[in-house]
Structures are given as C-alpha cells and as structure tokens.
Amino acid sequence: MKQIDEDLSSDQAFFSLDSGIGSSKGSVTISSPGCLNGSLGISDTMSTFVPSNTVSPIVKGAANDGAVEHCSSSMLAAVATSGSTDACADTGSSTIVTVDTVIVGRRFHENVELREGEGIIVLRDPQNVKDPDAIKVLYAAFECEEMLGYLPRELAKVLAPLMDKHYVECEGLVVGLPERHLDNVPIQITIQKCKSDNQRNDDPNYWQPLWENFISAVRTGNFQQPSSAIYQTNFNLMIADVIANHTHVFSDQEKSFLGSFKLLSDDGQRLFVRIYTRKGPWFRKSSISYREISDLEHAVMELKLAGYIDVLSCTDDPSEYDMKEILDVLSVPEMKEILKELPKNNTSCTRRHGLLSTLLSSYHSGACAALPKRILKWTGTCIKISKMADVLLWRVQRLFFLNGDQDLSSFLLVEFGVVKFPDYACSVSHRIFQERSDLLEYEEAVQVAQVMDESLDNNSMELVTRCIDLSENRLCTMPEQENTTSSEPSPSFFSCFSAFWVYSKILTLGVSVYERDHRYEDAIRILKRLLSKVACDRRRGYWTLRLSVDLEHTGRPNESLSIAEGGVVDPWVRSGSKFALQRRVLRLSKPPRRWKVPSYAAHVKRNIIEVNIEGRPLNCETGAKNVFYGYDGELCGVEQLALQYYADEGGGWQGSHSEGGIWMTIFGLLMWDVIFSDIQDVFQSKFQTAPLDLETDDFYKSRKDLVESQLKKIQDGMAEEMLISSWELHQGTSCRGVNWDRHSLTDLRAVVACIGGRRLASLLRHLAIDYRSWSSGMPDLLLWRFLDERGVGEAKLVEVKGPRDQLSEQQRAWILVLMDFGFDVEVCKVSPVSKRR
Helix, strand or coil, X not given: CCCCCCCCCCHHHHHCCCCCCCCCCCCCCCCCCCCCCCCCCCCCCCCCCCCHHHCCCCCCCCCECCECCCCCCCCCCCCEEECCCCCCCCCCCCCEEEEEEEEECHHHCCCCCCCCCCEEEEEECXXXXXXXXXXXXXXXXXXXXXXXXECXXXXXXXXXXXXXXXXXXXXEEECCCCCCCCCCEEEEEEEEXXXXXXXXXXXXXXXXXXXXXXXXXXXXXXXXXXXXXXXXXXXXXXXXXXXXXXXXXXXXXXXXXXXXXXXXXXXXXXXXXXXXXXXXXXXXXXHCCCCCCCCHHHHHHHHHHHCCEEEECCCCCHHHCCHHHHHCCCCHHHHHHHHHHCCCCCCCCCCHHHHHHHHHHHHHHCCCCCHHHHHHHHHCCEEEECHHHHHHHHHHHHHHHCCCCCCCHHHHHHHCCCCECCCCCCCCCCCCCCCHHHHHHHHHHHHHXXXXXXXXXXXXXXXXXXXXXXXXXXXXXXXXXXHCCCXXXXXXXXXXXXXXXXXXXXXXXXXXXXXXXXXXXXHHHHHHHHHHHCCCCCCHHHHHHHHHHHHHHCXXXXXXXXXXXXXXXXXXXXXXXXXXXXXXXXHHCCCCCCCCCCCCHHHHCCCCCEEEEEEEECCXXXXXXXXXXXXXXXXXXXXXXHHHHHHCCCCCCEEEECCCHHHHHHHHHHCHHHHCCCCCCCXXXXXXXXXXXXXXXXXXXXXXXXXXXXXXXHHHHHHHHHHHHHHHHHCCECCCCCCCXXXXXXXXXXXXXXXXXXXXXXXXXXXXXXXXXXXXXCCCEEEEEECCCCCXXXXXXXXXXXXXXXXXXXXHHHHHHHHHCCCCEEEXXXXXXXXXX
C-alpha cells in the first residue's frame, strides 16, 4: 500500500501490490474465508462424544478481542465428554462432566509459556466486543494471572449461561503441548453443577434446561476428523461447478490453470487443499505432515511446477516477497534469538508486535540485510499458495457462495450435520455477471473496500482519503443505474454484485469519516454525487438525511429544508429516515420560511405512552453501560430490570428481551414456504439461508399472492397451528432471522396467541413488503399474559431507555407503525432512585 502512486488515475499502481488484498489469504476482512482445523486426538479409554455443534475451527474460533485465531490442520477444536457419572444416560441426574477441548486464540497470547499438566481456570469475559459469551482460560495459580487464550466459541455458547448464574464450577489442566507454537492447545476441563443458594432458590424450569442444553451440545456429534479426501472432493466439486456455470468470466489461461488441478496426483491435490484451508500465508515445510500424503517431497515439487505454490529456501531470492509475511512464520523465542545476533541491538521488546517491528526496521534500514537467510536458518524451507492460485480460488469461492463469509467449511458443516440448509429449487435464468469485465470491476471494487476497512482499523487517514477519492472517480465514470442497458436486463437484486454498488458503499462510509472530522463540504459533495447517480436504492433515505443535516451545519438552512422536503416525497426514502426528515421539515419550516403546515404534522407529533420506573444503579458514569440492582438483588441491565418490573408490580407479564429477534423468528417460521418458494434467480447455490431478493421490493412483488394467502390464514386465527407445523418440519434448519436456540416453541405459541391474527398479519405484511428497512429498531421487550383459562391473552411492546438515553428515529417510526396496527406500545424510562429515597 505504501507504493500507491500519487496519481489516482493510475489503476495499476493501486493494485499492483503483493499484499494479498482481495485474496483468500488476505488480512482479516469481510472476504477472508475462515480456517479449517483437523481433529484433537481422543484417548481410546475415554467414553467420548464429539459434538456436531462445536466444530469451532470450521465455524470461526472463539472471539478473542477482535483477533482471528490461528488454525491448525492437525487439531480439531471439538469437545469430547466423559465423566464420573454417565453424562449422556440421564441429563437430569448428571452432576459432573469432563470435557476434552482446546484453547484457541494462542496467536495473541503466545508470550505466555505453556506447561503440560499445569492447572487452569476459566473465567467469563462478557465485555468481549466480538463475543459476549467468550470464556477466557488462565493458569490456576493465584500469583499467575496469565491468560492463555479462549475456549472455542460453540462450547462457550452453552457454558456461559451456566457460569453467569453460578450454576457450575469449572477447573482443568493442560493435557498436552501442540506440535507448533501457534496450534490450539489440548486441555481437559471438569464442569460440576453447584448446589448454591442461587440454584436452590431459582426456578428449576429455568436452570435445568440450561444444563440439559449443555449436556446435549457435547454429546450429539457423530463425526470424526475431516480427511483430506473430503476436502479434495469438495474442492474439485466447487471448481467444476464454477467453471461450468461461469466459464465466460475466465480467460483461457485461467480455465487451463484451474482445469489442471484435477490432473494433479492425489497427494498433490490433498496437500494443496490442506494448505489452502490453513491460515498462512507461509508455512514451514517441516511442519506439514499428513498421514494420507504418501510422498510429501513429490507433492511439493508437483505443486511448485504446476504453479500452485511458491517455495522459498536458503538458495532463493526473498526480495520479491513480503518480508513481514515471512517473519510471521517465526515464533517469539526465535525472533529474540535473531535479534541477539544483530549488532547494536538495544531493544527490550518481548511481545510479538514489537519484535516484528524491530526486525522489519532493521531489514529496511540495511542493518540486517541477511535477515531472510537467518529466518530460513530457523524455519527451513517454507511454502505458500502462489499469487495466481490465491486470486483465482478467491474468485471461485466468491462465484460459488456469492459472499465472502462462506468457504469450503460450508461443505463440512453440512456433511457433519452442524448446519442444515433449507430445501429449495435453484432456477437460474440470468447471469449475475454478464461479462468478464463486470466481474473484474467488482473484484477491484471489493479490493478498494478491503483497503478502506484495513486503513480505518489502522487509523491511516491518508489511505482512507485515497480510497474515497478513487471510489468517487470510479462512480463518476459509470452510467447511472437507471441508464444501464443490456439485451436482457438482470434482476434488480443482482445490483449488490456490481462495482457500482460497492463504490457507493465505500462513499457512504466515507461520508461518516468526513463528518467525524467536520469536513462537511466534502461530505456534502459526496452525498450530492450519490443522490445524483443512484436513483433506486433504500440508502437514499440515509443520504438525504445526512445531506440536510450537513447543509444546516454549514449555515444553509433554506437548502437544508428543500432537501428534506424532497426526501419526504422520495419513494425510496422509508422507515426511520423518512420519519427523521419529516421532523426536520416541521422544525425548519416555521414561518416565514413556510406558512403551510405539512399534512403529516399530526401523525409525527402523536404522543407515545411513557412509564417511569426507578432502580438502584451500580454506576452512574457517562458513556458506561447502565447496570442496576434488580428486584432479586442481582446485577442487571435496564431491560432486565424492566422485565422484572412488568412481571411484578407492572402487571404480571411474561416477556422476552429480544428486540426484533423474536419477530424475525416468527416471520421466518410463518412465511417459510413463501421465503423458499420457487422464484427465478433468487437461489444460486445450495448454501443460502434466504433468497437474494429478501431485502428488496422484488420479494413481495414476485410472491404477492403467496404472501397474502398466508396472511389470510394468520388473520383467520390459524397462526398457532401454522407455527407448530413449521417448527416440527424445519427445526434446526438455517433460515435468515430464525433463532432456534433463543426462543422456545412454547413462548412463540404464547406470543402468537396473545397478539391476535389481525395485528400479527399487519406486522408480517409490513416486513414482507420492506424487510430491509424494518428489520431493525423494534421495541426491546415483547410482553404477554393470559387473562383466563380459555387462552384469551394480550400483548404489549416496550422500548426501554436508561438515564440519558433517547429514542432513535427508527425506534420512533416503529412505535408509530405498531400503534397504527393496534398494538399496545409504550416507552419505559429507567432512572436512578433519588438520593432522598
């Protein structure tokens, strides 16, 4: 990135860097695929159960403060159980479970020395920004608070609720050391149910399901280590499918290169796929050892000659490679030894980042020109995926999965039963990329987006500005959306796979950057550019609102008012953005600017019912998360405090704090057949959890009769029956918005019964017409209660606000819509107990 030419028109300078950007082995960005691990060896003497829902290396490892864990193909972070009691025979009577698992995230805690047989403890890390269920692993010694890493995400997911309520006690030990310094560390932990006062006093109907869910999670798996043969088969299948369906976007040379893969020997194919699914980019050749590869030397030479890998040995010139990537192969002790050999070395760094920086600066300054040879002296021969293979296979994965989040692991998730994708027909009549040039432009735009993300993470504002300027220049040279012509227009929901859409997204982010730096004129210029170039897009609401606000910041209230008035009548301005613009018009249009009161004034100014409750706060710090003592004396947030209030003196309500989650689940279950109906082009692969048009206007338009038919049944009182049927038919199947774990069928049935068919049908129609605009901002709490034994009930929705919190425009818009549908909606404001009281 440092080599970017000053002239933004020089495209080649921007993308000629060998930085891996846009490739599948690039830095941690939206398009970097996940890693795959092997499996953890389990003792034959143990009664083991490898759970299908804890393949953490396949599903991304435990969150570790934003870091991505190192993945090793020799170890599967699965969980095995055995215990002094038969944990799988009777979940009700089990009290102790022994779990064999691993520590993930070692890459970011490698300075802590590993000691086999050492005792460990696990502690919750609820403030982890990437995973609120995160559980960290530390040495058990009181005087040694050294963090080793985290438990795998899927294990933490079922263990965290038990730890939060102090229902279990955990202890363990390191049972072995990994072969390589960044591999996952095998450990054994023992989880024992407590007999605490909390557990005795709490409703067993609450805590017992948590324990049973934990037991189920560690016993239901039926898979073993994924072999190279499975990877190999799936890899060939993916390449063959893409070449067959997207042959027009590959050059003859590229097709020949990809086609040559099937001509490789089994050893060559299996070695390449194994390397490709590991986190690199460089690997020590000495660290590669797979039983299914009979001749490693021959496989390495075959892949090198075919152009699939690069090999770096002591006799090669390393100058063409990124030195930072090569240094990354070293362990911290090895870096320290190399630094000792350097003349005039006064560094006192002990952490990996500091050691890397010192070695890099020594190399670039010429103080250690022989650094590459010294590195290879420690590592021996190293190999990496070649640039051409990396770029082409990144493209293959993009075309096959149509996103940057899925990779080869999706095959394994299905084969192991970890994930079940819905049944639907793939009826394809249009190409997503009409020409090869369309794909190349899209790839280039994605690369710019990734550079933008990395630059923001690194606070490199100069590079951020370059990305914004480049995106603006690209957008200017492209035709407006409505003016694009082709022999057969593609569906509108394909627009997100265009360079035009990606550049507009970069510029939208750029607006927020400029506003943060008070560069309002630059933000205004970009917003006007976006509104003039993009005519049919829901983001027009956000752009119009920000343009009106920024114009007012620059002292142009009349122009700000005109922009807001235009936005109010724009059909693409919806939900919270439209409501915010209406409020701006009412505020700015007072006489003498405007004399006529807008027709929507009364609607916008409607009163919203408010309820005020008091709580005893733990903290009153500005900007900190509000924490209160609940009615039961336990610490809780404002939403939990409100739930306790409504369950007690607020009227005996049952409830759930899920914001829009429970509504998305109900929508998915009741509209399942509509969502996965046979519509042209909306399903392009077998790994989708929703049609491509779900968040567009096309969803309702192309299924209007189906949607209205379902809504008629719901309005006629059949919702509960439909819900039960859908749950039983599809339980466990992945569907956008449906959370099988968070909401029980009993609660969902109660919600549907208490809401009533007419109100429920109105809300679901609203989501079907505009899922994207209305899938966020719903009230925090959904409450329900039954009034008699016949099942007659009522429901209430509550938005909870703590001290100093205000309703967002989207939340206000939702509340008014729900009031129009006949829902009982109110705002609950939580304030600290007064000092006098």
